[in-house]
Amino acid sequence: MSGNQESGCLTFYVNGKKVTERDVDPETMLLPYLRKRMRLTGAKYGCGGGGCGACTVMLSRYQVHSRTVVHCAVNACLLPVCQLHGAAVTTVEGIGSTKTKLHPVQERIAKAHGSQCGFCTPGMVMSMYTLLRNKPQPTMEDITEALAGNLCRCTGYRPILDGYKTFCESSNCCQNSGAKSCSNGNSISENNSNCCQQIGKANGNEVTDDLENGHLKLFSTDNLLPLDPTQDLIFPPELIRMTESGLQATQTFRGERITWVSPISLDEVVDLKSRHPEAPIVIGNTNIGLDIKFKGILHPFIISPTRVPDLFVVKNTPQGVSVGAGCSMSVVRAALEDLVRTLPLDQTEVHRALLQQLGNLAGQQIRNVATLGGNIVSAYPNSDLNPVLAAGNCRLTVVSKGGRREIPMNKDFFVGFGKTLLNPDEIAVSVFIPVSRKGEFVRAFRQAPRKENALATVNAGMRVRFRDGSSVVDELSIFYGGVGPCTVGASKTCQQIIGRPWGEEALTAAYPVLLEEIPLPPSAPGGKVAFRRALTLNFLFKFFLQMQQKLAEMGIIAEDLRQDMRSSLEALPNDFLPSYQEFQDVLEGQPGQDPVGRPMMHRSALSQATGEAVYCDDMPKTEGELFLSLVTSTKAHAKILNIDVGAALALPGVVDVITARDIPGKKFRMFCGMNEELLAEKEVTCVGQMVCAVVADTKPHAKRGAAAVKITYEDQPELVFTVEEAIEKKSFFEPLREIERGNVSEGFKMADHIHEGEIRIGGQEHFYMETQSMLVIPVGEEGEMNVYLSTQHPTMAQDAIAETLDIPSNRVTCHIKRIGGAFGGKVTKTTILACITAVAAWKTERSVRLVLERGEDMLITGARHPVLGQYKIGYMKDGRITAADVKYYANAGNTADESPLIVAKILLHFDNAYNIPNMRGRSAACKTNLPSNTAFRGFGVPQCMLVTESIINDVALKLGRPAEEIRELNMYRGPSLTHYKMPFDPENMLRCWEECKRRSSIQRRRGDIAQFNQHNRFKKRGLALVPIKYGIGFDIAFLNQAAALVHIFQDGSVLVNHGGTEMGQGIHTKMQQVASRELRIPTSLIHISETNTHMVPNTCPSAASFGTDANGMAVKDACETLYKRLEPIRKRNPEGPWQSWIKAAFLEKISLSATGYYKGHDLYMDWEKQEGQPYAYFTYGVCCCEVELDCLTGDYRTIRTDVVFDIGRSINPSIDIGQIEGAFTQGVGLYTMEELKFSPSGVLYTRGPGQYKIPAVCDVPLQFNIYLLPGTQNPHAIYSSKGIGEPALFLGSSVFFALKEAVAAARSDAGLSGPFEFHSPATPERACLACASHLTQMVPISKPGSFQPWAIETP
């Protein structure tokens, strides 16, 4: 068939079923197609931009030339359906199910407790499944690489890795029996601390077979389903025949706005491009897809040459290799790896430098589709390949109607942001990568906000050629990315060095030239100016060291690289070691059937792993359903003069626009006594405030409608963004809080020394994987509304919707099946969104769905409060702190929300573990023109305690002593009173402290670290031991109550309803365990369907780590009632079975339904008297972390983490350990990584995983040990357990303080000592600059105030 024929018909397979599609809209991506069209809702929407992996599916294609089928993990959110012709798609539903047979990847993630909220789980499963299809016995490295593009906000990844490690041939260091050498590549010797056998010993917990066997495990590897490739779907033979036949035709798809042409020959592409020079060439769609989705750039005509063979040729010649521009990064990587294996080493310098960058470029899913040509022509300023291609003398071949030409990729090639020398009608066909010549060396460098799956902050490619047999530089080529609008060359710097011998002298002369040549202005987009400039110097320095080492190795220079410099060239440690999780066994005599206290898999884990678990947006579309899209303010403070909805209403599919005027009832919500408008009517006070909402028949139509609403504003003066501005203008939400213990002035007088300091703690985006989602269905009778939503506080949503619609609460039923993560962010903000959606449903009398895009969610719904902590302390020579005066300023944003409660909680926790005799705390919620901040796991505590621990750290630095000594000296001991006069006994906290010191062998490791730091100049290690004392419960008494409703059906099955919501924390599993114990029946008989406000009314929020305490007691109460009712029957027939008792009870007219109630503790805080009993009890924990820092890049790795936690008698150790690990990891994100960036006019820049980095697999501590303190009791909570959802988050700060210690060691080498400024998060930028190396100090710093920075400091 000739290529001239046109057809818009696609044939592909999904999970083994053939799909034929005509006239697909080119804007349709595979994800919505699967979810909405095919009702395969396993793949999830997490970001829509390739950054989270929640949508991962496997794409398989038959390759004619190799006669093989290639399987790739891809992001369905960025894959146009138009590209699927001839492909087989496998989704999580296609590999196994609970109805038929589970696939081992599904079973193992669930059984290893690697699925909490489960929203990320299908994506994880599919990444791992694809890996196993390609490599049934992977290494740990393969697994971490395969999962690098998948984010999880709940688990901390350790259980996922542990579950999947079971697929490895030898799953651990030294776990092979009789191992002589460690499988980490480490030799087993007394002084090799990297070997797991040594670490086992260091735990004071010799790893012997006996102990391993006797050790209680969180999950058993016995009886796991074996991996059986014959179970897998085969690649459809029809697609093989279709591909082999070579019958192809040009395909054209015409959508509402875009025409998509898929040609089959290069001539056709050339012809199309000459007629449509502005049309992009789309293969990977990882750049253009984002343009269309997020930047609103419309490309009316797209050329997609995925089937043009010329673009995929890889041809090797003696001079080098020519790689087709259409090849994906993965194909390029495989081709280069092949060449590195076969060619002489000295010919593959460019190849290896490219491979280094390719290994870190994005995640697997992106690398499998993003093309070489796309990366080059997109000309991103921080493309990883371009600096190496340019430095490596590579050449690009392009064609057009005018013919074919070869363009050197030199300094003239990149002409500006997104621009190269290519003419608009030219097509990149291939890239020529030359073999390296004698004496030539090429290296690549890269620093990114996260070690993996993050665009580089700065990268570089450097090539040097030495004169034969000498160290004199003949050629030098240096290119940087991330320091300007495009890849830039540093030719003047090169000139400075060329002709000279490679040495200090040449280098010293080059630095000033480099700084002058790459003069990033202080307001440069992207910020981090000093860091980026420092990186340009540091990379050159690293290159210098590498080449020095090389020249020494070759015997050209006599001097070896200095011993203390060698580690600067090594990568950070990356080998996982076995982790331990220790917990108490159940009490002797507990019946085997009683699950309380035993590790039990999350009750939905299997359905989550198979994609069967239903989340809000997985619910099928209802008849006539509309989609709602919000219109938000673009101004930080302005009067609304006019809202023009005319253009929006005229668009196809748009049904209505909802404004404040449409609200029939209350137009605002009141939080902390202050009103917050649902939709702004007259004035907006932040960018992102909701003004109106467009409802339309489809999501794209609603979005286009929202974009067409025109709002006219009148700017208002007096903008307030930072806490300093708020303090100056006295812009606060009342009340300001204050608390004092002892006499602070006296305490200062008593002190040997006084010290003042401050610390800024940045905010934190919740980044729950499931964005805010809801569906409101009007029943159509008596005003009834059924609301399906993802909220932690169903009753608040119910009451708010009723008030907004001016109907009684009894007409509104809220249903919460499960939530894909919440972390405090799905209470107040969800309520407001639910009210707006309900108004739309009420007005249109149709069902309305709202699912926020990730960017909208981040913009609208606020975050954790950034806090500025200022302190003055008095301390004695021996380290005892006599007085502390601390002020906390939290940036609350434009509305009060729960901010006054948060700043109050700050003052209740600022003592942490320390008995400082004289202390005063003052806190204020600053009212600013930023989006309103809200509750987030810990509710202000993680911020306030960081200030407290910084105080301790400063004293330690002042006195030159280890911080743990100062901590220990100041701790509460014996029966104590908090600063608000609540009695407590810190014994268990002290036990955790001692146990953590013992488990982490702190004494020995302190010595090792000192030695390490002495022998390494630019790699430093640090260790920190941090305690926490965390109050559990609500200080507002009525919030501590809970209710339950338990039904027993005639077949003996039980339905438990309670007021808690399941958001991954496993509350339903624990309630099932409670009911199982109380009714003495197996958990398999107990079901929990959803949280429902008509089943259990007047619920309290699932928050404050109190969900299990309160609801557990209510479920227990209901079950006790029922069990008692059965007593006469049980007595008559003690042997049962249960089913016979139930049958008899029904016949004897005994009610089989009971409510349960728990009144809760009468907690309170009297701020007038500054005393109270705001908590039921305290949960205690201690964490020890050790990190290794690369001082030249600021990158670090947590080498080891040991956590000891007192959580009483755990109801479910696997769930509680999961909470500890997940919270710890979220804390690591807060304190070292996650940065919200706002423009000087208050616009949030960071609106997706591309710009906002949360911890990924690469951030898991290499060894992560959790020990639950044995022998503890808690009389204040159910079954002697303790709340654990929030406390462990703060323990992530031990990574922060370990980093600070590593930085202090580097500063000491630079001649600096004592306390220093180190704000949170301790990003690579902050860590690198704080190290104050000789190079960093060369970077000129612009005077603050002399320029407008790209981003503002919010705390």
Ligand SMILES: Cc1cc2nc3c(=O)[nH]c(=O)nc-3n(C[C@H](O)[C@H](O)[C@H](O)COP(=O)(O)OP(=O)(O)OC[C@H]3O[C@@H](n4cnc5c(N)ncnc54)[C@H](O)[C@@H]3O)c2cc1C
């Ligand atoms: C989540 C994510 C993470 C990423 N991380 C990194 C990273 O760490 N490092 C990095 O370097 N990059 C990264 N990228 C960028 C990615 O590498 C590029 O988007 C990709 O290489 C572009 O290739 P594509 O085939 O997808 O281009 P497309 O989006 O299909 O096209 C991009 C542009 O290139 C042009 N083009 C494509 N092919 C040709 C051709 N043959 N001839 C002429 N013009 C052509 C098109 O006209 C279009 O303008 C990331 C992207 C995403 C989405």
Ligand code: FES
């Ligand atoms: S939804 Fe596709 S990667 Fe996030």
Ligand code: FES
């Ligand atoms: S379980 Fe991974 S995001 Fe919740």
